Amino acid sequence: MSTTIINALTALIDFSDAELAEFMEALKPRKLKKNDFMLEAGTICKSMAIINTGGLRYYSITEKGEQSNWFAFEGEWLGDYESFLTQQPSLHFIQALEDTEIFCLSYDDMQKLYSKGIRFERFGRLIAENLFISTERSRHDLANLPADQRYLNLINRYPNILKRIQIQHIATYLGIQPQSLSRIRRNIASKKN
């Protein structure tokens, strides 16, 4: 198992070697080619994935077209956590931004891990808390911040994102046209000079 995955798991809980081995046994590797789908709208999200290499884009299709909601890269978890928790069909797509290797934890295997002891339950609580914080910040920013500030927050979080994501996906994440994003980037560049 890769150090990326081990580091991501032990960053939250100081698992014993035996617990870590149990966790890793539950994680099933899956390779996605660039543009492959990990999840398509209308299907149930049966696994949460932790990314070993590559990146994923989480998006929905609305009247306005594709709407990017989230991006995730190495060492981060992604899935439609709502669909996964409720086992109801997802409204979202998850697509590989580049060739990507993920490790998948199924709903049933996750429930089995939770029943194995308090540290697995705590891991699940901390994951849920962290996802809550991420989603709440995203909701807050969407409701309260202008597009240029949301753009700055995104590139602070992922300094290399412009090299890895097509500009139109960033524009739909910000809820603006690609030409508005170009203007925002020019304004930021001119302020730096």
Next chain:
Amino acid sequence: MSTTIINALTALIDFSDAELAEFMEALKPRKLKKNDFMLEAGTICKSMAIINTGGLRYYSITEKGEQSNWFAFEGEWLGDYESFLTQQPSLHFIQALEDTEIFCLSYDDMQKLYSKGIRFERFGRLIAENLFISTERSRHDLANLPADQRYLNLINRYPNILKRIQIQHIATYLGIQPQSLSRIRRNIASKKN
């Protein structure tokens, strides 16, 4: 302890009588008069509250004025969960919509409960998961749904909300002017007839 609180706690976990007694010992009652603040922006949210009677409004102040983000009533938990988890100052206000009785669980008491056993950890995980689902739905709706659909979702969730919340608070929750909300309500009423 009120049946509202007991029902809310045992809806998630079938606590034993001893566990329930431990939980209740950690909950501290607090009475708020209408318009009293449970939380003010710039302060740390030190407790999560479960509502016994009354209702609370969760809002922020932006350039556009007050922006209502959330409402909660009997049997529901509320707090700035992000500020509570990170122990960083909140960006939000929580104000009583009417005379309200809450029971408060402090950060330290919550951590102590978690260490008491797997069922308390599981409770914390389920609370975090449910808050995640609520916030994610709110984020999704804000990004993807028009105001009239978001209004219908709100009144489906709280059928009596129009009797308990001033119309301008509902308008800021929807991100529209009160007169636009009046138009939406007229349109919905005319479709029903």
